Amino acid sequence: MGKTILMITGDFTEDYETMVPFQALQALGHRVHAVCPDKAAGDSVATAIHDFEGDQTYTEKPGHRFTLNADFAAVEVAGYDALVVPGGRAPEYLRLNPEVLAMVRHFFDADKPVAAICHGVQLLTAAGVLEGRHCAAYPACRPEVEAAGGVYADIAVDAAMTEGKLVSAPAWPAHPDWLARFQALLAD
DSSP states (O other), rough: OOOOOEEEOOOTEHHHHHHHHHHHHHTTTTEEEEEETOOOOOOOOEEEEEEEESSSEEEEEEEEEEOSOOOOGOOOGOOOOEEEEBSSSSHHHHHHHHHHHHHHHHHHTTTTEEEEEEGGGGHHHHOOTTTOOEEEGGGGGGGHHHTOOOOOOOTTTTEEEEEEEEEESSSSSHHHHHHHHHHHHHHH
């Protein structure tokens, strides 16, 4: 039986880290509600494509428009079974929203599955939920993970890790492992 999953995203979210889990989790029979503060179902967010092309950091190109399918203002987190937090640049500003941080805290306080990838960990650090937890993220987020009391997991870009109900990964090349691990938590 499918779960009901909340995805918190925003403008300039990473294209693959938003669209791939949104579609894959639905294909597995789950209901995924993608929301963004100050936006409603039918609104869209801009995405960015981040790639690894041999430079000192990732490159960024315009992505697709991603259409939200639920209203942020109507979210009742108690009704959701799990949370997905994509990366990209959106978490940089979403972490400034107290409602977003309260939503993130709910999933940890209620011991529900959470999947965070790349810069998505910025919502977890700002929400104060990483104390003592091992967490993978894009390497540039390591100082934030450690400042938040977390233990940065230095793993391959195509790998993911699970600690308790948290599944995390460095970036979109980890999708197969990240989504498989998240699906395993959702099946419990």
